[in-house]
Amino acid sequence: MNWTLPENIATYGGKIDAVFWVITIVTAIAFVLVEVGIIWFTIRYRQREGRRAHYTHGDKNLEILWTAIPALAMVVLGIYSAGVWADIKGRESAPAESLHIGVRAKQFEWNVTYAGADEVLGTNDDFTIRNQLHFPANEPILVWLEAEDVLHSFFIPQLRVKQDAVPGMTIPVWFEATRSGEFQIGCAELCGLGHYRMRARVFIHEQADYEAWVGEQIASRGQTGEAEETELATAASAPEAADEPASTHDHSAGGM
Amino acid sequence: MEAHAAPYYRGGAPETGLAVYTQKVGMWVFLCSEIMFFTGLIGSYIILRFGASETWPAPGEVLNIPVTAVNTFILICSSVTMVKAFAASETGDKRGTRLFTLATALMGATFLGVQIYEYRELLHHDFGPWSGLYGSTFFTMTGFHGFHVFLGVVCMTWATLKAFRGGYDGGNYRGLEVLGLYWHFVDLVWIILFTIVYLI
Amino acid sequence: MATIVAQPTGVPVVEEHHEMSFIRKYIFSTDHKVIGIQFLFLSLFFLLVGGLLAMMMRWQLAWPGKAMPFGGLFPEAMAPGGIMLPEFYNSLVTMHGTFMVFFAIMLLLVGVYANYLIPLQIGAPDMAFPRLNMISFWLAVPAGVIALASFAVEGGAAGAGWTSYAPLSALPEASGVSLGQQMWIVSLVILGLSSILGSTNYITTVINMRAPGMTWMRLPLTVWALFITAILALLAMPVLSGALIMLLFDQTLGTHFFLPASGGQPLLWQHLFWFFGHPEVYILILPAMGFASEILAVGSRKPVFGYKAMVGAIIAIAFLGWIVWGHHMFQSGMNPVLGTTFMVSTLVIAVPSAIKTFNWMGTMWRGNLHLHSPMLFAIGFVMLFVIGGLSGIFMASAPFDIFIHDTYFIVAHIHYVLFGGALFAIFGAIYYWYPKMFGRMMSERWGKIHFGLTFIFFNLAFFPMHTQGLAGMMRRLYDTSGYTHTADIQDTHLLISFSAFALFASGAIFAFNFFWSMFRGERAPDNPWNATTLEWQTPSPPKHGNWEEAPVVYHGPHEYSHPDVTDKDWLAQNERPDVVSPARH
Numbered sequence A: 001m002n003w004t005l006p007e008n009i010a011t012y013g014g015k016i017d018a019v020f021w022v023i024t025i026v027t028a029i030a031f032v033l034v035e036v037g038i039i040w041f042t043i044r045y046r047q048r049e050g051r052r053a054h055y056t057h058g059d060k061n062l063e064i065l066w067t068a069i070p071a072l073a074m075v076v077l078g079i080y081s082a083g084v085w086a087d088i089k090g091r092e093s094a095p096a097e098s099l100h101i102g103v104r105a106k107q108f109e110w111n112v113t114y115a116g117a118d119e120v121l122g123t124n125d126d127f128t129i130r131n132q133l134h135f136p137a138n139e140p141i142l143v144w145l146e147a148e149d150v151l152h153s154f155f156i157p158q159l160r161v162k163q164d165a166v167p168g169m170t171i172p173v174w175f176e177a178t179r180s181g182e183f184q185i186g187c188a189e190l191c192g193l194g195h196y197r198m199r200a201r202v203f204i205h206e207q208a209d210y211e212a213w214v215g216e217q218i219a220s221r222g223q224t225g226e227a228e229e230t231e232l233a234t235a236a237s238a239p240e241a242a243d244e245p246a247s248t249h250d251h252s253a254g255g256m
Numbered sequence B: 001m002e003a004h005a006a007p008y009y010r011g012g013a014p015e016t017g018l019a020v021y022t023q024k025v026g027m028w029v030f031l032c033s034e035i036m037f038f039t040g041l042i043g044s045y046i047i048l049r050f051g052a053s054e055t056w057p058a059p060g061e062v063l064n065i066p067v068t069a070v071n072t073f074i075l076i077c078s079s080v081t082m083v084k085a086f087a088a089s090e091t092g093d094k095r096g097t098r099l100f101t102l103a104t105a106l107m108g109a110t111f112l113g114v115q116i117y118e119y120r121e122l123l124h125h126d127f128g129p130w131s132g133l134y135g136s137t138f139f140t141m142t143g144f145h146g147f148h149v150f151l152g153v154v155c156m157t158w159a160t161l162k163a164f165r166g167g168y169d170g171g172n173y174r175g176l177e178v179l180g181l182y183w184h185f186v187d188l189v190w191i192i193l194f195t196i197v198y199l200i
Numbered sequence C: 001m002a003t004i005v006a007q008p009t010g011v012p013v014v015e016e017h018h019e020m021s022f023i024r025k026y027i028f029s030t031d032h033k034v035i036g037i038q039f040l041f042l043s044l045f046f047l048l049v050g051g052l053l054a055m056m057m058r059w060q061l062a063w064p065g066k067a068m069p070f071g072g073l074f075p076e077a078m079a080p081g082g083i084m085l086p087e088f089y090n091s092l093v094t095m096h097g098t099f100m101v102f103f104a105i106m107l108l109l110v111g112v113y114a115n116y117l118i119p120l121q122i123g124a125p126d127m128a129f130p131r132l133n134m135i136s137f138w139l140a141v142p143a144g145v146i147a148l149a150s151f152a153v154e155g156g157a158a159g160a161g162w163t164s165y166a167p168l169s170a171l172p173e174a175s176g177v178s179l180g181q182q183m184w185i186v187s188l189v190i191l192g193l194s195s196i197l198g199s200t201n202y203i204t205t206v207i208n209m210r211a212p213g214m215t216w217m218r219l220p221l222t223v224w225a226l227f228i229t230a231i232l233a234l235l236a237m238p239v240l241s242g243a244l245i246m247l248l249f250d251q252t253l254g255t256h257f258f259l260p261a262s263g264g265q266p267l268l269w270q271h272l273f274w275f276f277g278h279p280e281v282y283i284l285i286l287p288a289m290g291f292a293s294e295i296l297a298v299g300s301r302k303p304v305f306g307y308k309a310m311v312g313a314i315i316a317i318a319f320l321g322w323i324v325w326g327h328h329m330f331q332s333g334m335n336p337v338l339g340t341t342f343m344v345s346t347l348v349i350a351v352p353s354a355i356k357t358f359n360w361m362g363t364m365w366r367g368n369l370h371l372h373s374p375m376l377f378a379i380g381f382v383m384l385f386v387i388g389g390l391s392g393i394f395m396a397s398a399p400f401d402i403f404i405h406d407t408y409f410i411v412a413h414i415h416y417v418l419f420g421g422a423l424f425a426i427f428g429a430i431y432y433w434y435p436k437m438f439g440r441m442m443s444e445r446w447g448k449i450h451f452g453l454t455f456i457f458f459n460l461a462f463f464p465m466h467t468q469g470l471a472g473m474m475r476r477l478y479d480t481s482g483y484t485h486t487a488d489i490q491d492t493h494l495l496i497s498f499s500a501f502a503l504f505a506s507g508a509i510f511a512f513n514f515f516w517s518m519f520r521g522e523r524a525p526d527n528p529w530n531a532t533t534l535e536w537q538t539p540s541p542p543k544h545g546n547w548e549e550a551p552v553v554y555h556g557p558h559e560y561s562h563p564d565v566t567d568k569d570w571l572a573q574n575e576r577p578d579v580v581s582p583a584r585h
């Protein structure tokens, strides 16, 4: 049972978690200082007969002190965070050599487009799979994120990646996984009645396995690029039926 | 005792408040809010326009600039008469007060009339709020300005009646001064709108 | 003491005692005190409504898809067979946030106390524009009714979150809600107008109607906070109104402001909303800070520590509040460089807040703390606001916000600042000013019990949400059980929900105390807390016109335990010290 951040499998995840721990320490100090102080004062100075409060309007030096220290802390924290932010989300941060994948979000599914045999995205031999994101570990991935109808948000907790998908925009998102495994994409932006179940499965392969997988996908499709429901894709959404109240399911199936 | 000398009584009780009368302060404060309202609309217009600059039609193509130019002139004149009306009431000049409040109200009404005419023309040529970003922003901004003029005209009509019933006689100028502040503001907003929507 | 209160240097107020009809006196009254009390009932009602909606959300989150108790009462469109539908859950979240922010907390802080306190604390007979004041109340009522009614219409109430992000909020076909969303918009436009008129009134009153001697640096911190808050509302509300109207037009007139299909920009809505929204959240905390400062001084029998710095901090927060809105949009697709600048400005806001926090502690230090209910809630406010503020630092750091954005960590933050912060201060304020408002004391015993239970269950309900957020649990989810990465902490929802129900129950204790004391509470003296500010130097409740003779102010607002004043530990603002103890001067 984990009480803090989930396992990190992103190359840059360490930086994010480091920021978390730094802030935790800074705020913990402030927290203890304030809470302990207040509780102590409350007990120590509670009303007593004949006690008269100490009359004062403040203390210059003290006030300068407790203005300067937090100010300093914040400036340092700001500079530190700015660096990490630029490394991860900066416009130039994405590695030049990376595998391009297209992700198009719509109510309530993730359509993932892969470069076909020619290994370039945006050509007509691309193929699209619904609710499945496959990519190799230890290789930078560059996702071109789009939305069809409303806002969605592309969130893979273990990869420490979150980016809103905005209709009318194509937003580059990059990440690199340090190990293979199976995870989930969650949608983090309220997008309608199906928001809560707008999930996709993430399969991180070893290099070889990934190439093999792409190979069979291309083979199974011939050269056509239109989206296709693989039995895997349907499997991805199958368990939903189980963990949802019947009524809901019917509705969302019948509904928009 | 230095520590607490500051807030401690040193005799006397200084007078507070501004030298300006309350209604005037109130109107100034309210206008600050109005400024933010139009800032929001105009800001959005600028952002949207720069976002779609290539597809943005040149004003002349759609809008009838000459007519609106004349209309703008009328509105500016109404501000002048507004000032005169206020001045007249201040100096207790009854005729002036009545004449100029009436003139202001009429010119404001004229402005509205012309704007309605303009709208009808545009809608005839099937240019409406639904006509892309240009239509959306144009009608929203000018529409809300028009609404403000309308409110102004209503108040001015009321003020005119009051003037003719001698309500502003004897140097009772405050009503007109406060109303004037609003009127000039609406006028100013139009000059900005005219510039960025019709000219640039 | 009565012998020295208010040296009659002031001009006698002409008591106009023409008998007013019940309607004019209690319904369409122009008396700022009556209006304040009207706002009090209105906003407490919406606090109750918002709380009830929250209870339903908590049920669904803890027991997804289980029929609600009394669930049978709901129509098919909301909860067939008592089982809540996802779209109904979205409406609940949206309207919970809307009611709490706009109709409960905002009206409680500004509607109630700006109206009731400003004239009394600055020594004015009433507001600058009493009729305008009445109008602003009677605009707030229909606004609330419309919002409530939207649950009953076709398609249900708005369901795009209290932030109503476009395009979801602009596209009925995408949200399934059309009329409900439009009613939400209209309701907030009307409320905006109400608060603009109100603010105009408050600002003008403070600027021009202060009693002789009530200089700016002698204003009680409550007035300072409410004054600055009014400025924020005055300038922020119209921006929201503008945005709302564009959104409404997108739905009704076919405009394209936020619809990308024809060149509109979804992000524009977020920029407009948060340009209003962040000042708004400070509207929701500054008055609370004012109340807390005031109550801490009275309870500690000490002047506010660093009065000038406190005023400065209020102004600084209000100013900085205008340049941080982008911290809600770090992951929105906004240019990351902008993100960096917003991150820095946001972190800077921690500094004035730090000043306030430490000055509150300074006020308690070496005091003589009377731990009555108002004081307890004020202390609770400081303890909990700090937690909410510190969690804000995590989000302010853009890189870490990547992970916690739109998770329950945010929800925890919201509630620590808005409930632990604003609402705790409000409870304190209600206990503190109740005697002045109704001429009776609230039960001290039940007040303490209310505080104890609220403090415990509040923390039990909302602290675990930090954990959920850190585990990556997303917010606004109808059912959180479908995610593998949070599967093992799904159970925390149970603890949270049980605590939430208990929290609601302790609210009921308050409600009981509130109404019971109105009729059975012991009669209140004019100045039950031995407080120095002007409202306590006039009868409880004050008559129409507030003063027997207009007060004259001689010194600062919180003169407690002054060494020169020997026979008591306080010195009212309108008392002449040389009269109290002729020894000096």
Ligand code: HEA
Pocket: A026, A027, A030, A031, A034, A069, A070, A073, A074, C163, C281, C282, C284, C285, C327, C328, C346, C347, C349, C350, C353, C354, C355, C357, C385, C386, C387, C388, C389, C390, C392, C393, C395, C396, C397, C401, C404, C405, C406, C410, C413, C414, C417, C418, C421, C422
């Ligand atoms: C009363 C309301 C209130 C207040 C006062 C605040 C105060 C702050 N808020 Fe919060 N905020 C909200 C209400 C509020 N917020 C709401 C409602 C949302 C969610 C909106 C939505 O639905 O999406 C939100 C969301 C929100 C976000 C967006 C998160 C996201 O969506 O990803 C961020 C990010 O920066 C943020 C930051 C802050 C900061 C830095 C402060 C600072 O002002 C806090 C400063 C205070 C302190 C820091 C504590 C006291 C200081 C000390 C004890 C000194 C020592 C401290 C240090 C040295 C660090 N808030």
Ligand code: HEA
Pocket: C044, C045, C047, C048, C050, C051, C052, C054, C055, C057, C058, C061, C093, C094, C096, C097, C098, C100, C101, C105, C160, C161, C162, C163, C411, C414, C415, C418, C419, C422, C423, C461, C475, C476, C477, C478, C500, C503, C504, C507, C508, C510, C511, C514
């Ligand atoms: C001041 C604001 C405020 C307050 C007080 C509360 C109070 C509560 N909130 Fe809420 N909450 C928000 C503001 C607030 N909330 C906002 C802005 C959001 C974001 C919305 C969005 O995402 O769009 C949110 C979202 C939110 C969520 C997230 C939902 C989701 O993301 O899926 C949850 C989940 O548990 C929740 C729960 C609760 C609970 C259990 C309470 C409990 O504390 C309620 C306890 C009950 C009471 C406090 C009322 C008791 C009654 C009285 C005291 C009145 C007495 C009556 C008379 C005297 C007449 N709230």
Ligand code: CUA
Pocket: A105, A107, A108, A151, A152, A153, A187, A188, A189, A190, A191, A192, A194, A195, A196, A198
């Ligand atoms: Cu897609 Cu939420």
Ligand SMILES: [Cu+2]
Pocket: C277, C278, C281, C324, C325, C327, C328
């Ligand atoms: Cu904010």
